[in-house]
Amino acid sequence: MNKGIVSSTKKTLTAILAASLLSIPMFSSPIHATKPKENIKVQLLGLNDLHGQLDTVTKLKLNGQDVLAGSMEYTAAAMRQRESQNPNTLLVHAGDMIGGSPLISALFQDEPTVEVMESMGFDVGGLGNHEFDEGIAELRRMIKGGEHPKGTPDYDGMNFPIVAANAFDTATGKLITKPYVIKEVGDAEIGFIGVVTQETPNMIVRKGNETLKITDEVEAINKYAKKLKDDGVEAIVVLAHNPAIQYGKTDLYDATDIAERVDDEVDVIFSAHNHVKVNKVVDNKLIVQAYSYGSAFSDVDLELDPKTGEIVSKQAEIVTVYQKDYTPDPAVSSIMKKYIDLIAPIKAEVVGESASELVKGYPSAAAQLGDVALGNLIADGMKKAMDADFALMNGGGVRADLPAGTVTFGDLFAIQPFGNVLNKVTLTGADLETVLNNQITDRGLDFHISGFKYTFTYDGTAKTGQVVDVFLPDGSKIDKTKDYNVVVNNYMYGNLKYGIGTLGKNLEVGPEDLTATVDYVRTLPKPFDYKVEGRIEKVAAPVAIQ
Missing domain, CATH: 3.90.780.10 (5'-Nucleotidase, C-terminal domain)
Structure with a gap:
């Protein structure tokens, strides 16, 4: 082999390569690179166990001092304040919003509570045992609308969906409500599945509920979680009218037990029923509950992957509504005053x-x-x-x-x-x-x-x-x-x-x-x-x- 020819060829190739490199523009990042999309931040604000207690004030101790909490004109103001901080906010509830109510709501068939919830802009709710207090037919009327002798004129039902995946009417063989609903928020989709505790038939009047059947919560959740996943929804929240406590479990139908057994695609469980504060993670499912009577609410902050739609981050705060921190919401105050004025003489009668x-x-x-x-x-x-x-x-x-x-x-x-x-x-x-x-x-x-x-x-x-x-x-x-x-x-x-x-x-x-x-x-x-x-x-x- 002629070494001179080899050496000359190397020099020629080196020169060509150097020229080529000089002709390429220099950039700090690859050509046509785009900035990754940020996670979608969603806020869920939740209530449970309101029981129509629109004007109920809870007395609490704060730093050794007596303070007042709750009453829905303050709760509405607090939730609106949080809602204003994130345009991707949904309001949800986990049942027992009506039933066991004071005069301001019960005297008008709990329709004032629905009026307040609509004013606040609730997006989806579940069923509790007290939604069945007057039977399946009356529950359907409360959801869909219709006149009642004790109700308000032209009552048109609830303008937000109610979901329950395990509450059946055996007279029809069908669920009483939709099992789930999909909500679009901030270019993301979240599926909400509702369930109510299996204890319900033993906790309500038989009249009007003779054909009520409540099935296993976990089986119902898993059934519809699969359907949601099949439809491409990866973020799943459960509205469970089931009890929970911060440590351990309460009974067989505890939300903690549900969290341990349901599909891992479930990310958040709003619990209810036993009127306590809960904010914990079980098997990577966030469980929250916010006392009762509107004295507090759950603030759940989620981050969703914009590509997959999956929840990649979740955390919560249980917010107590101290009246001293808020100015009453004018819209809710107006609704409440209307009914307070109507019941005043009845309520004040001394016995x-x-x-x-x-x-x-x-x-x-x-x-x-x-x-x-x-x-x-x-x-x-x-x-x-x-x-x-x-x-x-x-x-x-x-x-x-x-x-x-x-x-x-x-x-x-x-x-x-x-x-x-x-x-x-x-x-x-x-x-x-x-x-x-x-x-x-x-x-x-x-x-x-x-x-x-x-x-x-x-x-x-x-x-x-x-x-x-x-x-x-x-x-x-x-x-x-x-x-x-x-x-x-x-x-x-x-x-x-x-x-x-x-x-x-x-x-x-x-x-x-x-x-x-x-x-x-x-x-x-x-x-x-x-x-x-x-x-x-x-x-x-x-x-x-x-």
Whole structure:
């Protein structure tokens, strides 16, 4: 090989390469490169368990000082303030927005609450157990619109969708509402699936809900999460009217358990039902809950990948609505004033006077004396109204405290807002003991009572909680073979878990429960002084004889 030719060729190639490099423009970044799109930032503002408490103010402690929180004109102002910070904001709710309401909403069939929610601009909501308080037909009317004798003129329903993927009407074999909805926000799509706790049929009146069927929440969520994914929706939020707590679990239908079992494409679960603060991550699913009655709301901040549509970041804050921090929203204030003016004379009617504040609460399974003064008063009124031997009142039906001093119709309405009617039945002494045992769960006792006393054992589980003895007012034990007249409300009568409707005979329907309480309070001294009396007493478990 001729080395001179090789050397000359290398020089020629080197010269050509150098010339070529000099002819290429120099840039700091590749030709035609584009800046990557930023993540889409979405804000979800959520309420749960409002219960029509439009004008309810919650007293709280802040830095040792008494402060006021809630009342919807302030809650609306707080949520609008947050909404103004992000154009990609959706307002959502997780059920029980109506039902168990005070006069401002209940006297008009809860339509004022819907009016407030529409003014605030809600985008999607779920169902809670209290949406079924007056039956499936009335729920459909509330959603779709239509006249009601107690309602407002030309009521046209809700202008935002309601979703529930596990609530069926067996009369039609179909879901009562849509199972999910897709919302477009900021060039992204988010799927919202709704579910309601499987406990619902045991927590509502039977009348009007005879054909209600609630299926497994996880199965329903997974079914429609798959459909959403098949349609290309990768961001999925669940509106679950299921309880949760910050640490651990509450029961079989806890949102924490749901988070552990549902499709991993689910990113956020708005929980509800037990009226507490929750902000935690379980199996990479964010779970939030914001107390109740509009005293707080959930602010969930999401970031979505603009290419895939997946949620790549999520965090939340539970925002307490301290009234001192906000100016009332004028639109909501106007709506509320309209109804406040209408109910004012009814609400202000004086019916009695209480020497002390009577606080609501379930009978205590922990304290030696388990009865509750306010529950005693209500049960006594039921017994008197129906001239019965005994009365039972479910703890969940007592919705508010009774302030000390003047007692008004509005005070008593807030305590018993459901419009339940009294039902008197005949039960044997043995049947009554069975019913009392049926009320004991792993969460404690349920019934306030009148006309008798009983002792029980309890160590925190339903299997070991048990009635020991039932005593008549004279101190003698109840005759298990004798018939007694027992008054309950129609919710309790139809509750299959209690067994009252199954065991009871000779049903007699009486007045509304509220009427019984109002009439009874009118007969009491001014002031009256109800206290814990030891009607329900915890005792040590009997020692088995070997």
